[in-house]
Structures are given as C-alpha cells and as structure tokens.
Amino acid sequence: MRFIVDECTGPAVARWLQAEGHDVYSVYEEARGLADVEILHKAHQETRILITNDKDFGERIFRNGSAHRGIILLRLQDERAASKINALRRLLATYAEELLNRFVVVTETTVRFAGQ
Numbered sequence: 001m002r003f004i005v006d007e008c009t010g011p012a013v014a015r016w017l018q019a020e021g022h023d024v025y026s027v028y029e030e031a032r033g034l035a036d037v038e039i040l041h042k043a044h045q046e047t048r049i050l051i052t053n054d055k056d057f058g059e060r061i062f063r064n065g066s067a068h069r070g071i072i073l074l075r076l077q078d079e080r081a082a083s084k085i086n087a088l089r090r091l092l093a094t095y096a097e098e099l100l101n102r103f104v105v106v107t108e109t110t111v112r113f114a115g116q
Contacts (some may be wrong), residue, residue: 001096004043006052007032009074012081013051013088020092023048040066049099051088053079061103062114071103078108 005014007027014026025048027034034042036056043050049070050057058073060066072091076083087106095104095111103114 001092001099002046002048004039004046004048004050006039006050006054007034008053009051009084010081013084016081016085017051017088036060037066040068044069047100053084058103058114068101068103070100072099073103073105075105075107083108
C-alpha cells in the first residue's frame, strides 16, 4: 500500500511500514513543516493514504470538502510509537482492503469508518 505519514505521527511509524513492504513518504524525514493542505494535495496526487494524529484533517475533509485518497486518524491515549504501530498492525490485518478513499478513526480498542 502507499502511505504518507504525517510529521506528528513520527518516523518510527514510517520506518515500520516500510519494513512491512509498503511504499511510504515520511513528512518528518522528507519535508518537515509541510502545511496540511500540501500534505493532503500530495497524498491525493500520489494516491497515498494519510496516517496522522492531527484532528484538523477531519475538519478539512468534512467541513471544507478537501479531496483525499484515505485518512487514518490515530486517536490513541498512548502516543508512543509502539502504540501507534500496534494500532496500525491491527488495522491493516483486518481492514487493509477497505482503507482507500475512506476516513478511519482508530483508537486502542475501536476502528470507526466515518462518512464519505
């Protein structure tokens, strides 16, 4: 799969996804400070699913109608890299085929597909 990992999500998540065989663009490692609108544009143009902890992307998608190829919003109590990786491991094991063009909110215990 093709992902773009937001700066706030961190390089450890990007490296783990790469090790799992995914095509990953890490904002932290390749374009720190890139604006949210530019991240969404890049993800859309390159058909990449955005992985982020930033709730602002929900507003951009649902209130502003921004185009996207898929958003995974991590809403975790434990923000450490290991927790993010475990949440993504569970998500990908069960829902990998359903992520493209969807907005998904992931917690430690739930996965919720939002509108669109």
